Amino acid sequence: MSDQVKPRLLRALAGETLERPPVWFMRQAGRSLPEYRALREKAGDFLSFCYNPEMAAEATLQPMRRFPLDAAIVFADILLIPQALGQEVWFEAGEGPRLGALPSIEALADQVEASTGRLASIGETLQRVRAELEPERALIGFAGAPWTVATYMIEGRGNKREEARLWAYKHPDQLDALLDVLVESTARYLVMQAKSGAQVLKLFESWSESLAEDVFERIVIGPHTRIIEKVRAAGVDVPFIGLPRGAGAQVSNYAARVPVQAVGLDTQATFKLGQEIQAGGKAIQGALDNLLLLAGTPALEARIDALIEAWNQGPYIFNLGHGVMPSTPVEHLERAIRRVTGK
Template identity: 35%
Template sequence: MTSTEIPFLEACRGQVPATTPIWIMRQAGRILQPYRKLRQHHGAISTLFNTPELATEITLMPIEMLGVDAAILFTDLVTPLAALGCEYTYAPGPVFSSPTRTAADIAALRPVVPEEDLGFVLETVRMVRRALPPSIPLIGYAGAPFTLATWIVEGGSSKDFPAFRGMIHKDPALAHQLLDKLSDLVADFLQAQIAAGVQAVQLFDTSVGLLSPSQFSEFALPYLQRICARIAPLNTPIIYFPLAANHNFSHFKQVGADVLGLDWRIEIKQAQTQFDDIMPFQGNLDPCVLYGSEESIINEAHRILQQAKGHPHIFNLGHGVYPDTPYENVKLLVDTVHQFADK
């Protein structure tokens, strides 16, 4: 099977495949019992991320157990940040031992050579690609610069990330210095993943909804464009997923991505009106639908599929699947999408 016959890659390139492809953000995780057993056995989640044999096993689990049409690399958004010198522990989410807040902190960030500093991730890519059938593409990913900045300046998770949002007002030049370094890190990391064997990459921008349109134009867009410009010559589709940022929708067409990931807060038909030409979309089922009845899951899936009919579309959730989501409901969703596409 050539890349032009793989539904996921067809949709990424703006074609309407015969069957709608589906994968699910966080598909390799706690919804799968074998993953829970591995996590219980090995304890620290960092062991799973940093051990290629374990990360490979976890990446492959959803292909067999759920029947999804693409695998996504099992790693973490913050993984490359340790290579910069931003050390963290999980408690349970990432907590950075020393937030990056001053000019001296930013100057101290180390240059990163992905093959040397993140070789364990790239070895996972190579191992997964060898194990996957040719018909199943592997997606690599990284956090977008603004989102990574919010984490390392705050020092961990936050609802509003006031530390970096304050920096863009108090010292915008300093904020740009940090975003500049993070952009190079992300572009280098994604290029290395592509060289190792991933066939598409996704930029996760989960904090970007905190920016106003003017702030997005200054502190997110130029860095996203730089990354996409570096990836474009590699002929590898780029998916951009901004969370809770539909007030910035008019800017998304300027990012340079091949596919736009939608959260559940916007209708696909509404999104289509924002683009003069065809933009492939990914999404956008509300993850909470998967707590519902079989009937409600099927109905909501059909509603989205009907809206996207005739449009390049990759079915996904509007964010990651929640850890306590019943496995049976996720499997039902995958089967429903495939059965609809076959009609």
């Protein structure tokens, strides 16, 4: 693949320093776009939306048609794996995800092999998107990382993370067994995504805050490393981005230990941290505050300029520290992307 058509994102992940960073946004496909809201009204329940390849592909492509973004990320959800493993999952309107009682670890383990087949429609979505997406724009597949997915499975929702951490301390053997199941099912899912057209794979560790060093090692660094090793053993060589959001002082250790090609940085990341990770041979991604994007004040352009000045001396991917807020005005997204791309 020549540099003329090789996606800018893949060039950054290969360690190139580019004249401008590639740009894409977490949750770029979603409620901030009026066309998404119109599509969502036709989709029925949210999970049916995710499993409908035609509609999910359309949602994935909508921001690519509207903005000069360098990458698309498949429209799906991190909680498809628990459902594929047999746990009840549903979404309450205005409240978010809910999960039924955690099945036994043995019951979950029995469903690992079948779980990938139940997620086959995500592969079809990727195939549809790749067929329509221009060759110079990359396609990203993703999964929730094991600890984050486990927190939802344990709590039954995503806003009581202290309960999950307490459960993890009280039931260490069960936690390790649950993480093992999620490592295996996630690796299989990501292999399928790569074989369906994903050129980059991302692990979202959304809830990695408040973890002591030894706990972070056990439930974040270890599982992420094992997933990547399993994906590589299956013959998949696409680059990985890992996002340990909220990890703070643990991020440097993550960057040094986990065999990702890029580390996603959240809003609290310092310029020095990003530069140190780049000096260690890895790309970085992030870390614009999604609330600053929502606010859209003149400070937005100033912060974008500062991030690019600090980090575009090495391999850097422009993104947020978290996902686009649903109420973000489209014009704020346009302003931010124009500031990065000049388009």
